[in-house]
Amino acid sequence: MHCGCYxxxxxxxxIRQCAGTRRVEHKPERSSSFHVCLSGFRCFFNxxxxxxxxxEMLAGRxxxxxxxxxxxxxxxxxxxxxxxxxxxxxxxxxxYAATLAGTALIIVMIFCGVINLLTMLxxxxxxxxxPSAGGEYTFAKASFGGFISFATxxxxxxxxxxxxxxxAVGFAYLxxxxxxxxxxxxxxxxxxxxxxxxxxxxxxxxxxxETILVIILVILLGVFIVLGLxxxxxxxxxxxxxxxxxxxxxxxxxxxxxxxxxxxxxxVAQAEIKEPGKTIPRAIILSCLFLILLYTIIAYVxxxxxxxxxxxxxxxxxxxVAKQFxxxxxxxxxxxxxxxxxxxxxxxxxxxQSRVAYALARDGYFPKSFFNLHKRFGTPHIAILIGAIFVxxxxxxxxxxxxxxxxxxxxxxxxxxxxxxxxxxxRKMPNLTRPFRVPLYPLTxxxxxxxxxxxxxxxxxxxxxxxxxxxxxGLLVYYIRMVGYCRLCIAIGGMNxxxxxxxxLLAFLIVSNSLPIMLSSNTTLILFSFACLVSITYFAAGILxxxxxxxGE
Numbered sequence: 001m002h003c004g005c006y007x008x009x010x011x012x013x014x015i016r017q018c019a020g021t022r023r024v025e026h027k028p029e030r031s032s033s034f035h036v037c038l039s040g041f042r043c044f045f046n047x048x049x050x051x052x053x054x055x056e057m058l059a060g061r062x063x064x065x066x067x068x069x070x071x072x073x074x075x076x077x078x079x080x081x082x083x084x085x086x087x088x089x090x091x092x093x094x095x096y097a098a099t100l101a102g103t104a105l106i107i108v109m110i111f112c113g114v115i116n117l118l119t120m121l122x123x124x125x126x127x128x129x130x131p132s133a134g135g136e137y138t139f140a141k142a143s144f145g146g147f148i149s150f151a152t153x154x155x156x157x158x159x160x161x162x163x164x165x166x167x168a169v170g171f172a173y174l175x176x177x178x179x180x181x182x183x184x185x186x187x188x189x190x191x192x193x194x195x196x197x198x199x200x201x202x203x204x205x206x207x208x209x210e211t212i213l214v215i216i217l218v219i220l221l222g223v224f225i226v227l228g229l230x231x232x233x234x235x236x237x238x239x240x241x242x243x244x245x246x247x248x249x250x251x252x253x254x255x256x257x258x259x260x261x262x263x264x265x266x267x268v269a270q271a272e273i274k275e276p277g278k279t280i281p282r283a284i285i286l287s288c289l290f291l292i293l294l295y296t297i298i299a300y301v302x303x304x305x306x307x308x309x310x311x312x313x314x315x316x317x318x319x320x321v322a323k324q325f326x327x328x329x330x331x332x333x334x335x336x337x338x339x340x341x342x343x344x345x346x347x348x349x350x351x352x353q354s355r356v357a358y359a360l361a362r363d364g365y366f367p368k369s370f371f372n373l374h375k376r377f378g379t380p381h382i383a384i385l386i387g388a389i390f391v392x393x394x395x396x397x398x399x400x401x402x403x404x405x406x407x408x409x410x411x412x413x414x415x416x417x418x419x420x421x422x423x424x425x426x427r428k429m430p431n432l433t434r435p436f437r438v439p440l441y442p443l444t445x446x447x448x449x450x451x452x453x454x455x456x457x458x459x460x461x462x463x464x465x466x467x468x469x470x471x472x473x474g475l476l477v478y479y480i481r482m483v484g485y486c487r488l489c490i491a492i493g494g495m496n497x498x499x500x501x502x503x504x505l506l507a508f509l510i511v512s513n514s515l516p517i518m519l520s521s522n523t524t525l526i527l528f529s530f531a532c533l534v535s536i537t538y539f540a541a542g543i544l545x546x547x548x549x550x551x552g553e
Contacts, residue, residue, distance in 0.1 A: 072273045074283055076207035077266050081287030083214040083344030084265040084352070087163070090295065091318045091338035092170045093256060094302065095311035101252035102308045104242040106299045108253050113292030115253075115455070116260040118448035119415040120288045121438045122422040124281035127267040128435040129425075131276035135268035135352070136414045136421075137359050143421035143428065147478055152417040153360050154474035159410025160268075160353035161387055163261060164346050165394035166407050168192050171342030172395075177316040178335050188395035195347045196388040199354065202377045206351050213344045220337035221294065224322055224330070228301035231325040237307055238300070247458075254408060254458040260291060261411045268352040277435030350388060357383035365481050409459060409467040415452045419445035493545030496538045503535035 072080070094105075101108050126139045137153030165188070172187035199206055242249050266273070266283050273279050302311075302321050311317040318338065322330030358380040361370035366383075374381040422438065422445045438444050456464070510519070510528045519527070 070272055070274050070276075072204075072207045072269060072279075074279050076211055077269070077273050077279055077283035078286050079211040079214040080207060080269065080348055081266045081283055082290055083210045083217070083341075084348035085260055085287065085291050085345075086214070086217060086294070086341045087167045087170065087259065087261075087345035090259045090298065091316055091334065091341065092173055093258065094299075095314045095317035097252045097256040098302075098308040098311045098317070100244050100248040100255065102241040102243045102248075103238060103303045104240055104249050105252060105256070105308070106296060106303065107240070108249060108256060109295040109299045110292060112253055112257045112260055113288070113295065115257070115448070115451040117288045117292070118444055118451060119418055120264070120284050122418050122445050122448060123264055123267045124284045125434055125436050125438045126418065126422055126425070127270045127280040127284070128277045129432055131270045131273065131280065132359075135264060135270070135356060136418050137356055139421040139425075140417050141363070143424035147475075148417070150360070150365055150478050151471070151474060152414060152421075153356055153365070154477070155410040155413045155470070156268075157353055157356040157360065157387075158470055158474075159261075159407055159414065160349045160356065161391050162394060162407040162410060163258075164192065164349035164353065164387075164391040166258070167342045167345035167349065168391070168395045171339055171346070174316055174319070174335050174338040174342065177319055178331065185396045189392045191343060191346055192350070192388055192392050192395060195343065195350050196384060198347065199350050199384050200374065200377060200379055200381045202379055206347060210344055210347055213340050213347070217337055217340040217344065218294075220333050220340070221298070223333060224318075224326075224337070225297050225301055227326060227330075228305060228321075231305065233325045234304050235306060235324070238303055241308075243308070250454075250458045254455045257412070257455055258408050259295060261407065264411075264414070265348040265352045268355045271355070281436035350384060350391065353387040353391075354380050354383040357387060365478070409456065409464070410470070412452045412455055413467070416449050419448040419452075489545045493542040496542030496545060500535045500537075500539035500542060503531045503538065507531035507535060 097108070098105055123135075127135075130138055130142055132138050136156045137149060140149040140152035143149075168188035168191050169184065171191050172182065172184040175187055176182045176184055198209055244251070266280060266287070270276055270280055273283075298318075302318070305321050305324050311320065314320040316334070316338065319331045319334040322334040324330075326333065357366055357370045360366040361368060361383070370380065370383040370386070372382050373379060423442060425432065426441065507528050510524055510531060513524075
């Protein structure tokens with residue numbers, strides 16, 4: 001029996017390599033570790049082929065989603081985009097953003113909305129042309145393949161989980177504004193558990209829940225806006241000002257951009273949307289325009305009622321503003337609205353991360369169990385549960401600012417790859433059926449890339465370090481999947497035996513007094529015993545690793 005670790009290698013051998021040669025079928029056979037590493041290196045930045053043939057994917061032969069039911073119409077899809085974006089961020093992060101940008105935050109809201117729209121148009125074209133599960137990952141798979149597609153899916157998966165954690169923590173902070181005795185971490189974990197169960201139940205339930213919650217949310221925010229525009233208790237100042245200058249405005253843009261994220265959940269769920277060629281572009285554009293209008297008016301009302309400096313220490317800035325002209329009733333309205341907004345984002349992001357994991361497992365990057373669908377509900381329940389565990393662990397920290405920046409970084413990287421995928425596919429497959437085309441091409445995707453890079457430049461330095469660490473970890477996962485479990489066991493076993501041999505040599509040098517330093521007898525005994533223990537331990541670990549590999553063959 002052949003070891004299961006060779007499946008990726010065999011799949012790679014069954015596709016065209018970077019030179020674009022004719023597809024050749026190979027019989028299952030083992031190849032040396034050298035050939036696996038060489039194959040992985042050659043396909044690392046493969047722009048033509050990866051695990052799947054791009055044309056077969058676009059034709060729907062390899063990447064069919066026949067088990068995922070198309071049950072979301074225009075209403076549910078649009079509400080999913082709006083609900084995914086209107087998160088607790090606009091209720092929680094507004095205070096810090098106001099300290100950076102002042103009343104210029106109104107302009108920042110429009111600026112971020114335009115940046116979001118530039119890339120969302122690329123989502124609309126690609127989603128209508130390639131309506132398969134996976135969102136950004138699927139687009140990069142069709143365009144580039146290789147490590148680029150995996151990295152896109154990796155950041156998309158990680159970002160959606162961070163986004164779910166961010167929304168759950170925001171929900172908990174909003175409740176703590178009314179009930180200070182609540183534990184933020186416990187409340188966040190409870191709401192994650194509730195929406196995990198809803199997502200396992202089915203996408204129809206997810207879409208229906210999202211629609212109901214978003215409608216209630218919009219009504220509550222509408223009350224806040226109308227009364228805020230009509231109130232005479234306006235102590236704010238709408239004169240344009242930026243306390244930290246232009247750098248502060250740009251930094252606020254990078255920070256507050258999170259309130260526009262989540263709308264790409266429409267593209268992630270594209271395999272479950274009815275008439276994707278028409279519905280996906282309409283839902284994306286409608287949700288983007290609505291968000292720009294809503295956020296701009298909210299920022300206007302906030303600074304009409306209170307000055308930016310008064311929002312600095314507020315855990316729920318929007319509730320504080322509502323209290324100024326509506327009293328405790330306003331606090332209740334905003335708390336309920338913010339809680340609903342957080343719940344809608346948790347709902348869509350848990351759904352989105354599971355679909356990305358499902359697509360990555362489909363192509364062999366993630367364990368096959370992530371690709372399993374629930375026999376009754378037809379949902380990727382394993383992917384949902386594993387993601388929910390990670391989300392809960394992140395939410396348990398209760399740190400809003402860190403999760404905000406980490407979320408921004410991952411999504412912005414995804415935005416860059418989506419725009420690159422659009423440009424690549426336009427050149428690579430000019431005859432591909434495109435129900436929707438990005439206007440002003442190629443200016444629009446180029447501006448999308450440039451603006452995304454611009455936002456990354458103004459993220460916190462710690463966030464960039466976290467992003468680099470996530471990238472390196474993703475690189476490790478990719479390499480392990482390319483090499484395979486059995487060869488990984490051999491590599492680890494070899495390293496363990498090497499450490500064992502080095503420790504044995506060190507023990508010999510110690511006991512023979514061959515070291516260039518003088519040691520006391522007690523120190524010599526302790527070091528010798530420790531070196532022997534390390535040598536024996538690593539020797540046993542090396543043998544076990546190699547034995548595990550052999551037992552799998």
